[in-house]
Amino acid sequence: MRLLCALVLATLLALPAIAANPKVDLKTDLGTIRVELYADKAPVTVENFLGYVDSGFYNGVIFHRVIPGFMAQTGGLTFDFQKKETGEPIANESANGLPNTRGTLAMARHSSPDSATSQFFINLSNNSHLDASEDKPGYTVFGKVIEGMEVVEKIAAEPQGLYRAYPNAPNVPVRILEAKRRDGTAQNPQSKEG
Numbered sequence: 001m002r003l004l005c006a007l008v009l010a011t012l013l014a015l016p017a018i019a020a021n022p023k024v025d026l027k028t029d030l031g032t033i034r035v036e037l038y039a040d041k042a043p044v045t046v047e048n049f050l051g052y053v054d055s056g057f058y059n060g061v062i063f064h065r066v067i068p069g070f071m072a073q074t075g076g077l078t079f080d081f082q083k084k085e086t087g088e089p090i091a092n093e094s095a096n097g098l099p100n101t102r103g104t105l106a107m108a109r110h111s112s113p114d115s116a117t118s119q120f121f122i123n124l125s126n127n128s129h130l131d132a133s134e135d136k137p138g139y140t141v142f143g144k145v146i147e148g149m150e151v152v153e154k155i156a157a158e159p160q161g162l163y164r165a166y167p168n169a170p171n172v173p174v175r176i177l178e179a180k181r182r183d184g185t186a187q188n189p190q191s192k193e194g
Contacts, residue, residue, distance in 0.1 A: 022046065023146070023182035024053055028063075029174050030155060033122075033148035034182065035105055041096040042142035045107055045116070048090045049142065050181070052118050057084065058179035065168045068124065068156045073108055075119040079173050081166060086117035094138035100130040103152075105143040113137035122152050 021040075026033040039046040052058055058075060061084065065073035076084055092113035100106055104123050107116035122145060123130075132138030145152060158170035 022050060024050075024143075025178075025180055025182055026058070026148075026176050027178040027180075028151060028155070028176055031148060031151035033151050034146050035143045036146045037105075037143040038096075038098060038141075041098050042093045042140055044090050045093050045140050045142040048087070048116075049120070051087070053179045053181060056179075057086075057118060058176050060175055060177070062173045062175050063155050063170060064166050065121075066156055066158070066160065066170060067168055070125060070127065071121040071123050072152055072155050073119060073121040074176060075108070076117075077166075079175060081163065081169075084118070089115045089117050092116065092137050092140055093142070094132040094140045096140070098141035100127040100139060100141055102126055103145040103149055104141045105145070106130065106139040106141045109139065116140065124152065124156055 022037045024035050024037065026035065037046045037049065052075070060078060061074055062077055062079055062081075063072050063074045064077045064081065065071075076086065078084060089109075089112075090107075092107075092109070094113070098104065100123050102123055102125050105120055106123065108119035108121055109116040120142075121139075130139040155170065155174050158172065158174060160170055161167055162171040163169050
């Protein structure tokens, strides 16, 4: 019996540790936003997001659509409002049971449910109208702000209206200076550009 227990223990120790939900720091011009990702509920979306993080794609993008009391969107435009080249669109995972509540991260998309690429938003309030239902697809929630929601609120409080093509962009662009995994490990970093 002791030998069996020793073998089981040795086998368990040899297995890779089950990783907790990945955490990512989004260092912005106004402070750092730390997010936790729900790979168990939105595996395709989290893998896609981490691919962009690991490749450095998000470094330098701006919050280009900020609607106070609703959401703050980022992940696709440079400081001078140029669209970055993205990877292929991913499948919509909005029926995963995660609601669009204050502080959650969700994928931005076009009218087609499976059109999300790199852009995402942080909900500034409970936005249940963005959730999936039997008659409509929703916006995939894949994570939540666990530190720095006050930074998101600062972004939402920035004056807007200077840029005619982007009237909901802050007048002084707010950038993600660096997006990186909290544990510092990048897995299979590949460029999502070009």
